[in-house]
Amino acid sequence: MTAILETRDLCMSFGALAVTQNVNLALEPGARHALIGPNGAGKTTLVNQLTGVLRPSSGAVLLDGEDITRLAADRRVQRGLARTFQINSLFPHLTPLEAVTAAIHERERATTGVVMRCLRGVSRNRVQLDEGQALLATLGLERDADTPTHELAYGRQRVLEIALALAAKPRVLLLDEPAAGIPEGESDELFAVLDTLPADIAILLIEHDMGLVFRFATRITVLVGGAELVTGTPRDIAADPRVREVYLGQGVH
């Protein structure tokens, strides 16, 4: 099967510091791929290169075979590459419904008329509003739909991060530490959400919560010092002595 998201010899350095070194990743459609590694391994830097926040020094990012290395962040979203953020990055004074509806409108802007987009009220564009409602409902956020985001509990905001990314109907979804800030052992609710994500979306999960990683992923890449250490099934990774060494004292289970 051909990869939907691929990197070719991706490199990036800040001055003399190489934060990404010849990374070659490949995600197939519907993949459940995890990217792990100790702090400072360059995981978020890699996500930022994939999504267009940072520009790689060399190498290429391919989405469905097309080179998107030089494409702006919003254009990549349009092509079906969405992400969430490690630290909540939401719209504090917008409600969840407004936020996801805004994302849905952006996705559909090529097909909606100027009048609908520029002069017709948000509440009167019912198709998009209904879709937003339905999306929030599938993630268990329907009761929070009209509460300003900054008033929501932290865990709800984490789920809204995912809802916002899903609103773009992505083919590839990058989850940057979705469980960040959620106490260890309380990630069950989040796992339930991850478990219901559409099977045809390829997902790259970056996460420190190993319980979550090993329940979720079918393939795992270990990143150390900006370079790929090893890629394999959860069983391979758990048994790999090099990985044990890297995580010494951090307990891979």
Added chain:
Amino acid sequence: MSLLKRSDHPLARRERWKLGEIVFWVAIAAVYFVFPKSLVLASQILIAGLFALSLDLILGYAGIVTLGHAAYFGVGAYAAGLLAKHGWTEPVSGLFIAALASALVGWLSSFLVLRGGDLARLMTTLGIAALLYELANRASPITGGVDGLQGVEIAKVLGVFGFDLYGRTAFGYTLVVVFALFVVARAWVNSPYGLSLRAIRENPVRARAVGVPLHRRLVTVYIVSAAFAGVAGALLTQTTQFVALDVLSFQRSANLLIMLIIGGTATLYGGFVGAAIFMLVQNQLASINPTYWLFYLGLLLIVITLFLRRGVVGGLLIARERWFLKRAAR
């Protein structure tokens, strides 16, 4: 799946025309009959309100700060004036052409303005307005320089209503134009497009990550804002049949900011309320004490920014919300 009762939904409620809004516009129209001697001042307040609305579009809704919005007001004012002086006296088409001229200047300057951060924007907008001011000053054979552009003659509106000394036509004409543009602006900020502007103001990085073409949106809103400012400037020219050099002055940009902050940003009405307060206070204070009125204006500004963070209209909206919550709690 029908999860919401449409008409009760908070989004639908926000978009609906409220009683207060209808009262607001009816009250303004009533000025024509109640204060027939103050129509000139009333027209100027409406024009300043439209100008403040244009600022609200970029500052309140898109978060772009500026200290030089008079640039677009001035371009509109001179465009309308020069057209009329050289024989194009029909007012409505004059407004359109003035709006286009301001939009063009807005588009050209957007490349400079939207580049940097807030501080850079304050400086580039200030600089552009200063450049245009000096340009108009030096080009006195065309613009009249410090003496102003004279000999502006405007034909009857729709070929029927001639501009009179009491400002009756001026007021009616201004009110219709301002209201029409207000309706457009209102629909725009409540539309999906306006929603994306709010998203940009709240969190530009995330807005991009949900697919909002950030730069393009900001350029568009900047152009529209410039066009609105241009219409305001053109209205001033047409209703006073004169263009003073100070249409491009820094003082005008600064006063504009004061009006909007007094009235409240991102409320649509803040600009009009702020313009009315500013100009009435200026009028009253200046007649009581022509030298020191700025002192009281400064005091008013400090009190409002410290105690009414969202301006007069924002304060009223918060008070209304509290009242509803209290009633619901009972």
